[in-house]
Amino acid sequence: xxxxxxxxxxxxxxxxxxxxxxxxxxxxxxxxxxxxxxxxxxxxxxxxxxxxxxxxxxxxxxxxxxxxxxxxxxxxxxxxxxxxxxxxxxxxxxxxxxxxxxxxxxxxxxxxxxxxxxxxxxxxxxxxxxxxxxxxxxxxxxxxxxxxxxxxxxxxxxxxxxxxxxxxxxxxxxxxxxxxxxxxxxxxxxxxxxxxxxxxxxxxxxxxxxxxxxxxxxxxxxxxxxxxxxxxxxxxxxxxxxxxxxxxxxxxxxxxxxxxxxxxxxxxxxxxxxxxxxxxxxxxxxxxxxxxxxxxxxxxxxxxxxxxxxxxxxxxxxxxxxxxxxxxxxxxxxxxxxxxxxxxxxxxxxxxxxxxxxxxxxxxxxxxxxxxxxxxxxxxxxxxxxxxxxxxxxxxxxxxxxxxxxxxxxxxxxxxxxxxxxxxxxxxxxxxxxxxxxxxxxxxxxxxxxxxxxxxxxxxxxxxxxxxxxxxxxxxxxxxxxxxxxxxxxxxxxxxxxxxxxxxxxxxxxxxxxxxxxxxxxxxxxxxxxxxxxxxxxxxxxxxxxxxxxxxxxxxxxxxxxxxxxxxxxxxxxxxxxxxxxxxxxxxxxxxxxxxxxxxxxxxxxxxxxxxxxxxxxxxxxxxxxxxxxxxxxxxxxxxxxxxxxx
Numbered sequence: 175x176x177x178x179x180x181x182x183x184x185x186x187x188x189x190x191x192x193x194x195x196x197x198x199x200x201x202x203x204x205x206x207x208x209x210x211x212x213x214x215x216x217x218x219x220x221x222x223x224x225x226x227x228x229x230x231x232x233x234x235x236x237x238x239x240x241x242x243x244x245x246x247x248x249x250x251x252x253x254x255x256x257x258x259x260x261x262x263x264x265x266x267x268x269x270x271x272x273x274x275x276x277x278x279x280x281x282x283x284x285x286x287x288x289x290x291x292x293x294x295x296x297x298x299x300x301x302x303x304x305x306x307x308x309x310x311x312x313x314x315x316x317x318x319x320x321x322x323x324x325x326x327x328x329x330x331x332x333x334x335x336x337x338x339x340x341x342x343x344x345x346x347x348x349x350x351x352x353x354x355x356x357x358x359x360x361x362x363x364x365x366x367x368x369x370x371x372x373x374x375x376x377x378x379x380x381x382x383x384x385x386x387x388x389x390x391x392x393x394x395x396x397x398x399x400x401x402x403x404x405x406x407x408x409x410x411x412x413x414x415x416x417x418x419x420x421x422x423x424x425x426x427x428x429x430x431x432x433x434x435x436x437x438x439x440x441x442x443x444x445x446x447x448x449x450x451x452x453x454x455x456x457x458x459x460x461x462x463x464x465x466x467x468x469x470x471x472x473x474x475x476x477x478x479x480x481x482x483x484x485x486x487x488x489x490x491x492x493x494x495x496x497x498x499x500x501x502x503x504x505x506x507x508x509x510x511x512x513x514x515x516x517x518x519x520x521x522x523x524x525x526x527x528x529x530x531x532x533x534x535x536x537x538x539x540x541x542x543x544x545x546x547x548x549x550x551x552x553x554x555x556x557x558x559x560x561x562x563x564x565x566x567x568x569x570x571x572x573x574x575x576x577x578x579x580x581x582x583x584x585x586x587x588x589x590x591x592x593x594x595x596x597x598x599x600x601x602x603x604x605x606x607x608x609x610x611x612x613x614x615x616x617x618x619x620x621x622x623x624x625x626x627x628x629x630x631x632x633x634x635x636x637x638x639x640x641x642x643x644x645x646x647x648x649x650x651x652x653x654x655x656x657x658x659x660x661x662x663x664x665x666x667x668x669x670x671x672x673x674x675x676x677x678x679x680x681x682x683x684x685x686x687x688x689x690x691x692x693x694x695x696x697x698x699x700x701x702x703x704x705x706x707x708x709x710x711x712x713x714x715x716x717x718x719x720x721x722x723x724x725x726x727x728x729x730x731x732x733x734x735x736x737x738x739x740x741x742x743x744x745x746x747x748x749x750x751x752x753x754x755x756x757x758x759x760x761x762x763x764x765x766x767x768x769x770x771x772x773x774x775x776x777x778x779x780x781x782x783x784x785x786x787x788x789x790x791x792x793x794x795x796x797x798x799x800x801x802x803x804x805x806x807x808x809x810x811x812x813x814x815x816x817x818x819x820x821x
Contacts, residue, residue, distance in 0.1 A: 185298070190277055192302075193305050193309060194273055194276075194277075196306050196310055196551065197272065197276050197309035198269075198273070199310075199555055200310040200554075200558040200559050201269055201272070201310075201314075201315065201319070201559070202269070204269055204318055205265050205269065206262075207265055207562070207565050207566045207567070208261045209261050209321060210565065210567060211591060212320070212322070212446070212447075212568070212571065213320075213322040214322050216238075217239055217321075218250060218254070218264060219259060221238075223236070223247075223251075224247070224254045225251065225254050229248065229251045232247070233247035233248050233251070237408065237409035240505065241360075241406065241410065242360065242402075242406055242408075243325045243357070243359045244357050245328060245332075245357045246325040246328055246329075249267065249324070261321065264321040265319070265321060267324060268317070268318050268319075268321065268323070268327050269318055271324070272309070272314065272317070272327055274331055275308070275327065275331055276305045276308055277305065278331065278335065279304055279308045279309075279520055279524070280301045280305035281301075281338060282337055282338060283304040283523075283524050283527050283528075284297055284298070284300075285338065285341045286376050286524065287376070287527075287528055287531065289376035289377055289378065290376050290484070290528070295534075296532070297531070299530060299543075300524075300527035300528050301527060303527035303530045303531070303547055304520075304527030304528075305527075306547075306551045307526060307550075308523045310554050310558050311438070311519075311523075311554050311558065312441040312512075312554060312557045312558045312561050313437055313438065313512045313515050313516075313519060314516065314558065315444075315561040316446065316512040316565075317513040320446075320513070325358050325359035326361065326513050329355045329360075329362070329517070330361075330517050330520070331358075332351050332358055333365065334520075336348045336349075336350075336351035336354075336365075340369060341372075341377065345391060349394045352398055353398050356398055356402035357402075360402035360403065360405065360406040361495075361498065361499075361517050362399075362495065363402065363498050364399075364494035364497060364498070365495075366395035368494060368495065370392060371487045371490060372487070374483065375483035375486075376484070376487075410503075412503050412504065413505060417454075418450070418504050419454065419455065421455065421461075422451075422455050422456055422457075424461060426500065426501025426502075426504065427497075427500040427502045428460075429460050429464040430499075430500040430501055431464075431468070431492065431493060431496055432467060434496065434514070434515050435522070437512070437515070438515070438519065442557070444512060444561060444578075445575050445578040445582070445585075446564065446565070446572070446574060446585075447511070447584055448508055448509050448510045449507055449582050449583070449585075450504060450507055451509070452583075452613065454504075454509075471489055472489075475489050484525070484528065488522075488524070491521050492518055495517055495518035495521065496514070496515075496518040499511075499514040507584050530543060567592070568592035569592045569593060571588075571592075572585045573589055576589055581612060583612040583616065586605050586606075586608045586609045586612065587605070587606070587609045587616065587618070589605050590602045590603075590609060590619070590623075594626055599629070602626060603626055603627065606619050606620075606626065610623070624657045625658050628664070629661075631650045631651070631654035631657065632650070632651065632654040632664045632667075635647045635649075635651040635654065635664065635667060636667065638650060639671065644671050644674070648668055648672070651664040651665075651671070660691070662687070662688045662692070662693050663688075663693070665688040666693050666695060666698050669682070669683075669687075669698070669702070669705075670685075670697065670698075670701055673685070673704070678704075679709055681701070682702060682709065685698055685699075685705065689722075694726075696731055696732060699718050699722035700719075700731065700732065700735055702715075702718050703716075703719045703735060703736075706718065707739060712743045712745045712748045713747055715739060715748075716739055719735055719739060720736060723736055730764050730765065730772075733757045733760060734761045734772060734775055736754075736757055737753075737754045737757035737758040737761060737775050738754075738758075738778060740754035740782075741754035741755075741775065741781070741782040742778050749782065750782075751782030751784075752783060754779040755782070758775050758776040758779040759776065761775065761776075762776045768799055770796045770797075770800040770803065770808055773793070773799060774792075774793065774796040777790070777792035777815060778815065781818075790816060793816035796815075797812045797816060800812055
C-alpha cells in the first residue's frame, strides 16, 4: 500500500483530536445524566448478578431482558465492580465507546474510499465528513445517553474492527472480531453478505479471487451469524402473528428504511419511543408507496451497477443491516427506535462523506464545501446537545416522548410512575388519567391511579385526625379503603377512630384487616382485642393478643393485656390463671414492681389461681402506687378489686 498524506501520524492526530472534540462538544452532557426507569433498573441498578460471584458463567448463559449479550454484561459488571452504581461511569463507558467508533468510522472510510481512485485530499475529506456526522448526529444520542443501550455501541466497535481486519486481509482476526460483535449484541446478522458486496465494490476482489473462494471465506462468518440469530431468537419475545399480523409487519418493514432516512435528513422532534400500535394493522398507502420506492431504487441500482456501483452496494448493504430491526420480527413496545440506526447508519455516513469528497473535487469549491459541512456538523451537534437533556432523568425522558406524540400511552404511563416516585402526585394522577383515556383497559394504570389516590386520601385522613376532626378523617380513610382495599394503615386508623366512637363491631372489622395484613403498631392488636372482648368474643381476643405477643416478645403492654384477659375473662375456655400469673409476674418484674396497673393485673392473676392472700398483698401495693401517682380514678378501681379479694 502506498504511503498517503492522511496516513502520516501528525495528520491523523489532528483529525482524531478534532473528531473527539466534536463528539464531546455534542454529547458530554450525558455524563451528568442519571439512570432512567426504562430498562436501567432491571439491567443495571437492581441486577445483583453484575457484582456477584459467577458473573462470567451467568453472562454467557442468561437471556435476561430478552437478549443474548454476554460481552455487554461483562463490561457492565467490570464497571459496577470498579465504580459502584453511580450513573456517570456507565455513561462515560458509552461515550468513550462512541468516540472510539467515530475514529473507527474515519479509518474504515479511508480504507474503503482508497479503493475508489480518490486522491489523498478527497479521501481525507470523505473520512472526516463521515466520522464527524456519525459522532454528532442527533440519532446517536439514544444509544449513547441511554445506559442500557451500550450493547449497540460495543457491538459496532467490534464490527468496525472486524471490517478493518477483513479489508487488511486478516481473515482470522476478522472472524474473531465479528464473533465478539455478535456476543455484544446480535445486530450484524447480515454482515457476511455485506462482505460479499464489498468484495465486488470497492475492494474489487472478484477480479483476482475466484467466486468459490470468496464464498468459502464467508462460511465461518455465516456460521457465527446463524448461531447468533438462533441464540437471539430464543432470547427475544417475538410478537405472534395473532398480535402483529403479516400485513402490519410488511408495512413496518417496507416503510422503516425511509422513516430512518427521513430522520437522518431531518432529525427534529426525535422521540425516545416510537410505540408499536396497540392493534397493528396493514396500511395500504404507506405499504404501496414504500414498496414502489424500493422497486424504483432497485431498478436504478441495477442500471447504475457499472457506472455507479457504490450506489447499488450501499443501498443493498443498508437494507440488509437494517432488516433484523425493520419490523418483520417485532418485539417489545417500539415500532422504530433511533438506536436501530446506529450500525446501519454508518453506511449512510460513508456515502455522505464520499459525496462531499466529490463535491470538493475542484479546489475552488473546497472552501465553500468546508464551510457548508462545518455548518451542518454544528447544526447537528447543537440539536444533539439539546437532545441529551431529554435523557437527564425519567421525568425529562417521558415528558419529551409524551410531548412529541400525545397518543403515546407508554410515555404517559412511565411519566406517571416517574412523577409519583418524585413525590409529584397530582401530576402523576393527571398522567395516569391521560393513559386511561388513551387505553381504557390499561389495568396497571388503573391500579396505580387507585393506589395513588388512596395514598392521598389516607394522608388527608391522618392530617384531619391530628387536627381532631375525627368524623372527616374517618370519611377520608373510607375513601382510601374504597380505592384500595389493601390500605392497611387506613384500615388501622379508621378502626381506631371507630373504637374511640364506641362502634366496636365495625372497628373490629377494620382492625382485623390491618392486623392480619401485618401492621406492627401495637395499638392495633390491643384495640382489636378490646373490641372483640367487649363484643363477647373473648376467645378471639385472647388469640389476637397471643399472636401479637409472640411476634413482639419484648412488648410488655401486649403481655399485660393478655395476662389481664386470661385472669379476668368470664369465658371458661379463655380463663387460664396459671398462664396469666406467669405473664403478670414477668410484666411486674420488668416494670420494677412500681406500675399500679401491672400490680393490679398481678393481683387478678393470683386470685385466678386461688392465691387470695397474695392477691390482697399485690392489690395493696397497686393501690399505694396509684395514690402516689395521684390517680384517684385508678386508685378507686384498684380499691374495689382489693375489697373483692378480701371477701
